Amino acid sequence: MKILAVADEECKSLWDYYKPEKLADIDMIVCCGDLSAHYVSFLATMAPMPVIYVHGNHDESYDWEPPGGAICIDDEVYVHNGVRFVGLGGSCRYRKGAWQFTEAEMRARIRRLRGRIDRMGGVDVVVTHAPMHGYGDLSDLPHRGFTVFHELLDAYKPQLMLHGHIHMNYGANIPREHQYGPTRIINAYERFVVDVEPRAVIKPTFWERFLGHK
Incomplete structure (x- = not known):
């Protein structure tokens, strides 16, 4: 499956200068947060494939006006063509506002997902907004990644983790x-x-799931 992942800044080639052939070989679009809802809606309207998304820390407006035609996978397991996705949007909490979490709050979100992930036999793609701490984040709190993501990757060993939040033009x-x-x-x-x-x-047995959650 060929995935087009997008985050943080709208791609002019896909929006202002869109042509259908630019998505001709794409099977899935994954939005990793902090994108205009109009942009995500445009992709969902024009693309002949599923468009899924998680919230960025600047996406509070999605809660009352979500992108049309796109599928929110925050705190969900989503399967397409046999590929299992799990969504965990938001950033580390650095101010008041929605879609910001402490490490303990993100750990609780992951814990609530574990049963569904286990029933699906694991996960192939972890979709987040924030990166994992030490792997693509920065040292300041607003751009720090989550340490708890290590536990998720250690437990399920997904093929991919897709994130945003850290703009490539920061340095x-x-x-x-x-x-x-x-x-x-x-x-x-x-x-x-x-x-x-x-x-x-390979779905775990009851006892494997039980012991894994102790």
Whole structure:
């Protein structure tokens, strides 16, 4: 499956200068937050494939006027063509406002998802807004990633983690990609195309799920 991941800044090539052939070989569009709802709605209207999204820390307006035609996967497991996605939008809490979380709050969100992930036999793509701490984040709190994401990647070893939040134009030395064990971590700033393949689903037994949640 070929995924077009977008985040943080609207791509003029896809919006102002859109042509259908630009999405000809794309199977899924994944929006990683802090994008205009009109832009996400435009992609969902024009694209002949699913468009899924998580909230960025500046996407409070999505809560009362969500992007039309797109599918919110925050705190959900979404499956398309055998590829399992899980969504965890928002950033580290650095001010008052929606879609910001402490480490404890993000851990609680992940804990609530574990049962659904286990029943699906794991996850292939983790979709977030904030990066994982130490893998593409910055040192200041507004741009710090979540340490608890390590636990999610260690437990399920997804093929991909797609995030936004860190703009590539913040500095010349910001890398686009990182590798964490078998997981390829990609900053989706503006646009990035990546392939992912469905994996064989081996669902854990009751006792494996029980012991995994102790």
